[in-house]
Amino acid sequence: MKCVKVPKKKAESVKKKLIESNNFNFEYIPLVENDYVYFPIKFKTDLPVVEKEFKKIEKKPTSLKEVLKNKVPEDLIPKGFEVVGDIAIIEIPEEIKNYESLIGKTLLSLHKNIKVVAKKASHYEGQFRTRKLKIIAGENRKETIHKENNVRLKLNPETCYFSPRLSTERRRIIDLIQPNEIILVMFSGVGPYPITIAKNTQAKEIIGVEINPDAHKYAEENLKLNKVKNVKLYNGDVNEVVPKLNKKFDRILMPLPKTAEEFLPLALEVSHTGTIIHMYDFLHEKDIPDKVIEKVKNVIPKAKILNIVKCGQYSPGKFRVCIDFSV
Numbered sequence: 001m002k003c004v005k006v007p008k009k010k011a012e013s014v015k016k017k018l019i020e021s022n023n024f025n026f027e028y029i030p031l032v033e034n035d036y037v038y039f040p041i042k043f044k045t046d047l048p049v050v051e052k053e054f055k056k057i058e059k060k061p062t063s064l065k066e067v068l069k070n071k072v073p074e075d076l077i078p079k080g081f082e083v084v085g086d087i088a089i090i091e092i093p094e095e096i097k098n099y100e101s102l103i104g105k106t107l108l109s110l111h112k113n114i115k116v117v118a119k120k121a122s123h124y125e126g127q128f129r130t131r132k133l134k135i136i137a138g139e140n141r142k143e144t145i146h147k148e149n150n151v152r153l154k155l156n157p158e159t160c161y162f163s164p165r166l167s168t169e170r171r172r173i174i175d176l177i178q179p180n181e182i183i184l185v186m187f188s189g190v191g192p193y194p195i196t197i198a199k200n201t202q203a204k205e206i207i208g209v210e211i212n213p214d215a216h217k218y219a220e221e222n223l224k225l226n227k228v229k230n231v232k233l234y235n236g237d238v239n240e241v242v243p244k245l246n247k248k249f250d251r252i253l254m255p256l257p258k259t260a261e262e263f264l265p266l267a268l269e270v271s272h273t274g275t276i277i278h279m280y281d282f283l284h285e286k287d288i289p290d291k292v293i294e295k296v297k298n299v300i301p302k303a304k305i306l307n308i309v310k311c312g313q314y315s316p317g318k319f320r321v322c323i324d325f326s327v
Ligand SMILES: C[S@@+](CC[C@H](N)C(=O)[O-])C[C@H]1O[C@@H](n2cnc3c(N)ncnc32)[C@H](O)[C@@H]1O
Pocket: 127, 128, 129, 161, 162, 163, 166, 186, 187, 188, 189, 190, 191, 192, 193, 209, 210, 211, 212, 215, 236, 237, 238, 239, 255, 256, 257
């Protein structure tokens, strides 16, 4: 293979020139012999050229498909996975369940930041919106600490709902918050919305209400972990807790897409003129935005729609949507 022979002393400057003129061949490992360095090149140059043998740089595989393509039916190899803290959560088709341990171990070897691999063992279900997880590789634990938007959230992704995919949506919400707002987060889970708001805005007070005792326990722990002082959390049903708060809110978040509209009368009860409400919903593409506007207007005819955003895909053709409106 053609290469340039350079005295060691001049190696750095010649390498720079070759790179600048796009004539440095990155596919091979340069050779060092005695007082000379040999740089493989791509095309002719004015520098002294000689012939040498070079070793090719081995490209490390970066995806499951690259590593497993001859071991697992290629069209069934999972394309993606979710990462909560140091736990990778992956969906494994039934047809390749015999390969789950191999898939798990491969993920661990590809991503050094992952310590546990768990497969989804059910869909999100029940009032707590949780799903079963089965550990298929790595450490035997389901608790982790997830970092996003300047906050740390401790949680067990099996006993508590949490989606790292919503971090961009949480960022969108915090950018809307004005100083001194009093905010209600219905369905607060392990605390991602209240804590992200407390850490990143000048909101005065944030109240979170969550019915799942385990999620509430983590949320309380997360307040301490993030040293936030202006968040108050309640464990219970919003229908029972919120009316007893005796408060009106400047902003209300309703992150329970499956049934949030059922709680609109409650949100209205604790709103004042100008309160902004963010309600989440799951909608088919064809129903965006009409259906969610209709759901809001049915309960609050005077609602002024401010924005409707798609904030993630739920299933093929179905999206998570947030409608922002004022009352
Ligand atoms: C989709 S999760 C959202 C959790 C959290 N806000 C987040 O983004 O990670 C909905 C949460 O609402 C809680 N929930 C459901 N019904 C509730 C109710 N009536 N009152 C309070 N919380 C409720 C569930 O336990 C679950 O944690």
